Amino acid sequence: MKDLYQSQRAMRAMRRAALTRGVVAVLDVGTSKIACLILRFDGPDALRDGDGVGALAGQTAFRVIGVATTRSRGVRFGEIDAMPETERAIRTAVRGAQQMAGVRVDHAIACFSGAHPRSYGLAGEVEVHDRAVTETDIARALAACDLPDFGQGREVLHAQPVNFALDHRTGLGDPRGQVGNRLACDMHLLTVDNAPVQHLLDAIHRCDLELAGLASSAYAAGVAALVEDEQELGAACIDMGGGSTGLSVFMRKHMIYADAVRLGGEHVTQDIAKGLQVPRDVAERIKTLHGGVHATGVDDRERIALGGESGDWEKDRQTVSRSELIGIIRPRVEEILEEVRIRLDAAGWDSLPSQQIVLTGGASQIPGLDVLAPKILGQRVRLGRPMRVQGLPQAASSAAFSAAVGLSLFAANPQDEWWDFEIPAERYPARSLRRAMRWLKENW
Amino acid sequence: MRPLRHLWRGRAGDPAPSRMAYRMQRFWLTPVYRAAVRVGLPVFAVVLGVGLWFHDADNRQRLADLAAHLRDEVAGRPEFAVRLMAIDGASPVVAEAIREVAPVRLPASSFEIDLDAVRAAVAELDAVAAVDVRIRAGGILQVDVAERVPAVVWRGPGGIDLLDNGGRRVAALATRAARPDLPLIAGEGADAAVPEALALVAAAGPVADRLRGLVRVGERRWDVVLADAARGDQTILLPERGAVTALELVLALDAAQDLFARDLVSIDVRNIHRPTLRLRGQAVEELARIRSLEWGTPLPGGVGQ
Incomplete structure (x- = not known):
């Protein structure tokens, strides 16, 4: 758990470095295609200042300057199957995008759909130290969540605080500075298999790229394909890819559930x-x-x-x-949709207030799906395309690019994750000098 | 596992860049290396080549010879030849002197004529006040000269010289009689006070016909020497300061009392408040005789002042 925390923090630092340099690549490693977008950030001056989410979810902060797509090789079910082949495919995509952009890119943010994602809802509760909630309190509340036993060979991919409750008030987005006694938090934890992630890391590393972030493609597709109201009121995004179909459920602008069906186009x-x-x-x-x-x-x-x-x-x-x-x-498409339906039902989809479903991804472009899907998934189904971002060519704005575009938005405006907060002192190993330093800092 | 042979067989149809090509592209897209390869490498190659070539002494010599040859070829063209020297504003004597001293041998190429040296050489001549040297179209070396105008004749320690009104030597003079129109000055250091001498000569206009010249005494003051055919020269000793005023005073005395007609050796106005006359021997005796007649007793001594 500790090394994951460290590696995720290292990735965050890398992403910050990439944003400072202004150029970062986005890699969507899929089963049927590998897409590479190169984003240019105009620096912190160009970003609008102010707290929280800027206008338009931050997609005005960057511009796509290079796009390349290539047929994927050596990927099955969204997982790397033959690493040299995949490495070649990634090289092809990166080279094409670099050629179009005319700049060299050293940092990549990647997403993948396989590796058996599994969601957990976590809850933690702590006493607030002072009367007002500080970031340390939030970190302590997050650290107080009981980690479920997600088994050997699994790794945490996302750990996002989705809700905070202060005493008897719940539904707080940002409790900092508010006054209360008990701070409770809900955290959504997404775990994936360790090995496919490691393989993807290796493949990207062998292309001389530094990994500056990792995300689930179901999450990225949801960020890009769901409109703001849908994210706020509650909706499911079904990313119908080549080798696997991801689904992510959003509510109050947070992903609260994600899963994947290992079936696709x-x-x-x-x-x-x-x-x-x-x-x-x-x-x-x-x-x-x-x-x-x-x-x-x-x-x-x-x-x-x-x-x-x-x-x-x-x-x-x-x-x-x-x-x-x-x-x-x-029959195959029906099977996929039914499988998705089963996963949604298992997650308690019926109890959600708004049951909007958005179909996106390359396989969602099959004609007639908008007639077939409501019969299985319920009446409120629409086909979604990714949000428009600056500089994205027309050819790369179809539903197949939802995950890539969502990853760009994720790069520009990332969700707070658990590792964005400092580790509370209790979590450091005993007899550590840093623990003593933290203790001093917190008490004086 | 699939056989790996297809990786080699399918190489031509594989759209993926090889690892080397991929790295080369990334290398090429790095601005520093790009600049180094596009600018640094050619510059280095050229500098290296030129340096190696020049490293050989024979090559250096050949290049120098070639340059000299080319230069000679261009300089030798008739368009650049200078055949004549034209001298304006100089008397024939001075012009002859200029032709002698100018360090050029005509005809010559205009590349070989050092105009500054010519200008310096001509300006060294005493008779030349200002000189302008240039090469005119048509292959003519044009020398424009302004001559010094002699104002006085100076009988100095080194012979008789002509000086201009600033005291600069103009030319040597064989005899004083060669330039009777100019006033004569004499004595050491006289050339340093020529303007004052000229002012004195101008002031001495009423006695110009008798003026023999001016004598510089002790490099500080002037004596005016007037010729008198009957009795010998008369000298007016002038003070260091206000010499012209003193001379005018003497001339006024002369106008009033006919001073110069008397038998005087000198009129001393070095102290302007007390002009002193010096009589000749006979005149002293005559004065003593007149006084004894007037007063009845001869004066003791024999000096009248």
């Missing part, structure tokens, strides 16, 4: 390839150009040439009707 492609006996790239092309989930009468008459280079004329001239294609795609 790649499985649809795989089904088509198996069902129609075509190579994967042909299946991918057919899915992208002709795919759908809602068959109508006209689809029976629309024939799709499968093509092929096998040399067998009969095989290469085969066609299928679009209805048949939809017949292959639809």
Whole structure:
């Protein structure tokens, strides 16, 4: 737990250094594509001062100066499967973005969708030292949360305080300076498997980049695709990626739950390839150009040439009707959505006051999804695209780039996490000189 | 595991940059290295090449020879030749002297003529007050001279010289008779007080026909010497300060009492409040005789003042 705290703090320091230098790369390592955005920050002068969140969630603070996308290689279910391949794919994306930007970038912020994310709700309570709440009290309250036993080989990815309660008043966003006796906090903890994270770190490190931040792509997609009201009132963002489908639930502008289904667009492609006996790239092309989930009468008459280079004329001239294609795609998409539904129900989605669902990610672009999804997920479903940021080309503003754009916003305007607060003195190892220093500082 | 051979086989179709290419691109995008490679490297190469070439003494000699040859070739072109020296504002004698002293041998290239040296050499001549030397179009070395105007003749320790009104030597003079129109001054240090001498000569206008000249005494004051064919020269001893005033006083005395017609050796006005006359021997005796007639007794001594 301690080394994670240290490494996350190191990443924070790195991110601060990157923002000072003004250039930072955003890497979305997905199953079907790797996207790299290069952001230029105009320095702290250009940022609007003032407390809290600036206007427009901070996306005016930076500008996208380089974008590159490449087909992902060696990634399965959002986790690195073949590291040299992935390293090459990351190099391709970074080189393309650097070439477009014309600057060298040394710091990267990355997100990934796999590694079995699991959410925990934590609560902690402490007595306030003085009458008014200070940052030390908040840190103590956060430290007082009981850590659940999340098992061997797991690591904390996000630990965000989502709610504070002072005596009998709850729902405080920022309790600093308020007067009370007992400070209670709720914290949302997201843990992931250790090994895939380590692999991603290694792969990025081998591309000569320093990692300046790490986020779950479900969270990043939610930041980008949910509008402010939805984040405030409560909504779920379903990021339908290539190898896994992430879902994140937002409420009062905090992520309160996240999970992932290890199914995605790649499985649809795989089904088509198996069902129609075509190579994967042909299946991918057919899915992208002709795919759908809602068959109508006209689809029976629309024939799709499968093509092929096998040399067998009969095989290469085969066609299928679009209805048949939809017949292959639809069950898989339904399966994904049902799986998501199960995860949401398990998280207590029914008890949330607002049940808005936003579908985003590359697989959400399949036609007819806006008709199919409400049948499974409830009536309040919409398709979401990422928020617009400066300098982002049109080609990179589709739903497939939600996570990358969300990560940019995360870089510009990060959520407070547990490790942003100082460790309270009690948490330092006994007989540590720093513990003595802290104790002196707190008592005089 | 898949065989790794496909990594090598598929190299050409792989869009991914090799690790080396990726690093080179990042290296190239770093501003410092970029500047070093684009500016520093060529500059270094050129400096190194030139330095190595110059390191050889033969090469240096060859380059110097080539430069000298080129220079000679350009300097030798007829457009740059100077064939004549034109001297304006100088008398024939002075012009001849200028031609002699000017350190040029015509015809010469205009690159080889050192105008400053010519100017300095000509300005050294005593007869030249100011000189302007330039090369005129058409290959002419133009020398504009302003001559010094002689104002007095000085019989000094080194012979007879002509001086201008500032006391600068203009030329030597063989005899005083060569320039009878100019006043004569004599004595050591006379050249340093020429303006005063000229003022005295001007003041002595009424006796100009008898004025032999001025004598500087002890490098501090003037004597005016007047010629008198019958009795010998008369001298007016003037004070250090206010010499002109004193001379005018003497001239006024002369106008009133016909002073110079008397048998005097000198008129001493060094103390202007007490002009003193010095009589000749005969005149002293004559004065004594007249006084004895008037007073009845001869005066003792024989000196009349």
